[in-house]
Structures are given as structure tokens and as C-alpha cells.
Amino acid sequence: MSLTPALSVLDERVVRARAGDEAAFEALYREHAGRVYALCLRLSGERGRAADLTQDVFVRCWEKLGTFRGESAFGSWLYRLAVNVVWMANRGDRRREDKVMPVAEPDLHERGMTSAAAGLGIDLERAIATLPAGAREVFVLFDVEGYGHEDIARMTGIAVGTSKAQLFRARRLLRERLER
Amino acid sequence: MNEKELQDAAQRLPRSIEPPEDLWPGIRERIQRGKAGKYRRLVWVPLALAAGVGAILLLRPRGETWTVQRVAGAPRVNDAPLGGSGTMRVGQVLETDDSSRATIAVGGIGRVDVQPGSRVRLVRAEATDHRLALAFGGIHAKVDAPPRLFFVDTPAGTAVDLGCEYVLETDSSGRGRLHVTGGYVEFAWGGARSVVPIDAYAETRAHSPPGIPYVADAPAALVVALDSFAFASGGAPAVRAALGAARSEDAISLWHLLSRVNASERGAVYDRLAILVPPPAGVTRAGALALDQNTLETYWGRIERIHFRIVVLRGIRNVDARTGRSRD
DSSP, X not given: OOOOHHHHTOOHHHXXXXXXXXXXXXXXXXXXXXXXXXXXXXXXXXXXXXXXXXXXXXXXXXXXXXXXXSSSOHHHHXXXXXXXXXXXXXXXXXXXXXXXXXXXXXTTTOTTOOSTTHHHHHHHHHHHHTSOHHHHHHHIIIIITOOOHHXXXXXXXXXXXXXXXXXXXXXXXHHHHHTO | OOHHHHHHHHHHSOSOOOOSSOOXXXXXXHHHHHHHHHHHHHHHHHHHHHHHHHHHHHTOOOSSEEEEEXXXXXXXXXXXXXXXEEEEETTOEEEEOTTOEEEEEETTTEEEEEOSSEEEEEEEEETTEEEEEEEEEEEEEEXXXXXXXXXXXXXXXXXXXXXXXXXXXXXXXXXXEEEEEEEXXXXXETTEEEEEETTEEEEEXXXXXXOOOEETTOOHHHHHHHHHHHHSOOHHHHHHHHHHHOOGGGHHHHHHHHHHSOHHHHHHHHHHHHHHSOOOTTOOHHHHHTTOXXXXXXXXXXXXXXXXXXXXXXXXXOBOTTTOOBOO
């Protein structure tokens, strides 16, 4: 019998968590929390909200684990779920899109970034947080996370054309803000 | 910083950022609360079923009603859980949470699939006015009826069915998008309207005329310019950007711009449109600039026929977007 590579290496912790083992699920949380939090932080642009969203993602993950069949890596599945959770949360309050986040959040994302080379990264993180919501979401998914426009359209329900337009807008705004 | 440097910098950002605090205790608590809730729900299921049957008998709707079918999750009608199927009457509200879906049978003329996270109210259920109000969320509507019998009110305006299939999404502030997947839909607000044909989109915002429609593969620069013009007071620079980015395939956008721009910009819009899709007989520059109704409708007739041929013959024939003729 041949299994797909993903199925053949299905993480034992996933199997146990799917059966209701909280300790196994905690281990999965410990492994993936940083990546999920980074995604929530960049997609939402707010640290306080990112923590709540991260919790929401893992609670939803627990509820949906039964539907995970191992067709992809658990992490890929989880990150797509995270995108979906954040997107749905943002949709409820799209007025936020017009809100420009204050640039003065000096410690935003600075944890662990001490080298001079990290300077541009810090500036970019701050600039990303100031983008309008729609542009920020597409920029993070495309340029930071590496999803394609088709993937973004599938995950979020927006049109491919809109995704391209938002990316164009985000890059233009970022270049303007970083050159100030 | 150029585009390449920006993309390189984005790819160098750390993939992982530690949360400021340990979030696991909160997650565990919510998981355990969910388990407890599940068991409590099991206990209450027979009682809830009995109460539900009683409520249905007591509160049977009278007058015009539409059938509602649960598709997934736990949709609610007027705050009451919807079983397998039920009805909505005028004034009642269907709500779906983020994992629920439902389908509304629109009288005998069509159906509306209600997406997760939506609130829909039945406003009118008359032979000549089938009307829903979408407060927020999304619907997929498919209607098989003469034009202007089915309407969906949103915080930004009203979608008027012209014989079509479409997806309409909005948030509670009116920010949304209409995507037409069959036929035509008109989106109207305060006397302004956009006619959106198959395979095209229009953005919506509250207190603003509807967005200028654009085709699914419109250049990003055009979409941005149209958005700026319609919703960000982009004015003449946005119009110039739109004209510069538009292709023959985007004639539906420029046709809408004709009647939305200032008189001083209308000539430039007409001239660009006339290059992209030469006007048919009977259409004159003077008539278009005066917004003569017959002139605009004649021009629209040509533009929408070309658009329709491009869409339906995609993958079969190579259609010249300027003339509508097959290049094969």
C-alpha cells in the first residue's frame, strides 16, 4: 500500500490530539505558536488583537482537527486556518481598513532583533502595520508568506484582480513610507 | 528603496515571533469549556427538540413566507435555531455564524445561498418586489426571472437583479463587493447606478455612488485608479491614471466613467474609449459629452456585446476586444 508522503509521516501528536489528547495538542501549540502569532500580528497590525486571534486560531484548530486528513503538512493546514480566522475577524470590522495605525510603536516586533541589519526589518514591520487592512493582508500573504494570488483568492474569497491591486497598492505605499 | 529591495526585505522578515505571553492557559480553558458545553448540549437536545416543535406549532408564520434550508452549522431565524428547514416571513432575520450556511428560496424565482457570518432580513415578498436586506456578510444569488423583480438592499445601496447570478458581500459599514457570475446586476444608490455584467466586479461603500465596474482580469493600476476616483476623491489624476491603464477589455469601466466624471474630463474619457472600442453608428462625440441617453445606450450595447463574446468564447475563440470579431 502506498501512502502519500504527508500521510506516511503524519505527526503522532496530531493523531493523538485528534483523539482528544490535550498534552499532544499543547505540544503542537508550542511548536507553531510563534509562526501563527507572527501571521496574526502582521495581518491584524495590532499586538493585543494578535494574541486574541492566536488563541482563536488554536481553539478553532482543536475543533477542526477531525477534518485534517494529512493531505498537506499540519503546519500548512494550520496557517491556512489562521488566515481564514483572521480574515473572518477582520471582515466584521472593515472600517479598520481606513484606520492608519500610529507609527510610534517602538517595540513593535523588535524582540530579538539587535543587529544593525535588522533596522530595515524593523522599519518594514512598522510600515506594514500602517497599511490599510486590505493592502496589508495581501502584502503579508504574498510577499512575506509567499502565497500566490490564486491561493490568496481561494483563502480569502477576494478576486485575483483585487489581490493584485492590493499588492500593487501596498508596495507603493510601503516604498513611499520607507523613503520618507 | 526599489521594488526588488522591498521584496527581499519582506522575505527576510522573521517567520516566527514569540507571543508576548504564554497563550496556552487561555486556549486550554476555552477547549475545556467547549467540551463541557458539548455535553451540556447533549442533555438539552431532547428538551430543545420538544420546545422547538412546540414553538413551530405556536409561531407558525402567517402571510408571505420563503423557505429556508440549513446547509451547514447552526443558522438562526429570528434568533431561533433553524432545523433542517423552516420559513422566513417579512421582517424576520436569518443569521449565520462563521461556520453556518443556509439557502433561501426566493419565492418561485430563484435562490440565495447565505454565506457564513451574515445577517439577512426579508423585507418584501411580493410578486413584483422580492427584497432582502443584507446587513453584513455575503450571499450568492441565482435568479431566473424577468429583470427588476429581485432586490438586495445593503448599507451601501441596492443590488437590482437584471436576470443573473452573483455574489454580494458587505460589512456593516457598507464596504463590500459585487461579483457577477451570470447576466447583469445593477447596483444603485442615490440616483447613481453601475451596471455590472458577467465576470465583472464593482466595489461598494456607504454614502457613495457605487464603484465603477471592472472586469476580473483588469490591470491592477486600473482597479486602484477606479477605487481612488470613486471613493477617495481621486479626481482628475485618478481619471488620467484609469485612462492610461485601460485596455479595450476595460471598456465597461470607461463607459461608466463617462457619466461620472466632470464635464471638463469627459472629452478625454470619450476620446480614449473611442480608440479602445470605436463607437457604433449613431454615437457622436457631442451626444456622448451631453450624456444623451440614446447615445450612451447605443454605445453600451456595443460594449456589452463585445464583453459578452469575450467571456463566453474564452478558451474557444480569440475575440478582438476592440471590435468583438473573432481573430481565428
